[in-house]
Amino acid sequence: MNQWLTLLQKETLEMWRNFKWIWVPITFILLGVKEPLTAYYMPQILDAVGGLPEGAVIQIPTPSAAEVLISGLGQYTTLGVLIIVLTTMGIIAAERKSGVAAMILVKPVSFQSFITAKWAGSALLMWVSFFIGYLATWYYTGLLFEWVPFDQFLQTFFFYGLWLTVILTITVFCSASLASPGMAGFISLAAAIVISLVSSTLSNWLEWSPAQLTTYGNEVLINQGISDQTLPAGILAVICIIILLSLSVFIFRKKELAA
């Protein structure tokens, strides 16, 4: 445990050194806050851009606070996912390439703690950034539209966070099992897109899919309460995370021993 904490500390220190702790939260804030701002200022933006014929009247219905928050969250499941994958795709593959992994593993460090510490470090970064970003989005939505209850905010934060963690774990798994960071990033992005596309098109059958957690989060926001399917989807997400992590330890050990 002690050793694991040291490894985790090394991870967070490294993320300080390459400024991940600064730019990832800032990016998440900007991504999310953009939505309430553009939704609120749309009439002024149209005015300023101009080009409308004299006397043209455009009626834009003011979106509700929940709709604005949902579109903000939509940013996290698209561009946010892209950022998460791009920042984590190299954590194992790049270290193996540059030889840092070998340097650490000659010391009595178990493969298990090496991988899980890396995973925990990037998961911590993701949860903190997502929380800060979503909190900013929630605050701005409250300021410009209406205040969404804080417990709904926390519930949706947790649901979305769980789904993002699944994607993060897929990326860690790809990073552990593939040689190049680029390939790992590409495959995990493709996997994330396919999973969310399939589960949204076949949503009647795949109610337990972890990707549906985002839909259940949205339902909470529009006051439909927590769906019955949330628990199975959440449990499946946790199981996926555990299986993927142990698989990545297994594959990584095999590859390292072979090399």
Added chain:
Amino acid sequence: MDQLANYMPILAPILIIQLILLIVAIIDLVRIERTNGPKWLWALIILFINIIGPILYFVIGRRSN
């Protein structure tokens, strides 16, 4: 201009955050030894492409080790 002053309390935090991102990217660019691609090009990208520029630099411009 009048209108702009009205929006300022709401927009200022965003602008400040954006500025922090830009400054951090520039500081890192100055201190780093080598980047992927020419350094001066990254300086231009960070300075002139809003928001996306610094993020792009951090994601693909930095060469670790």
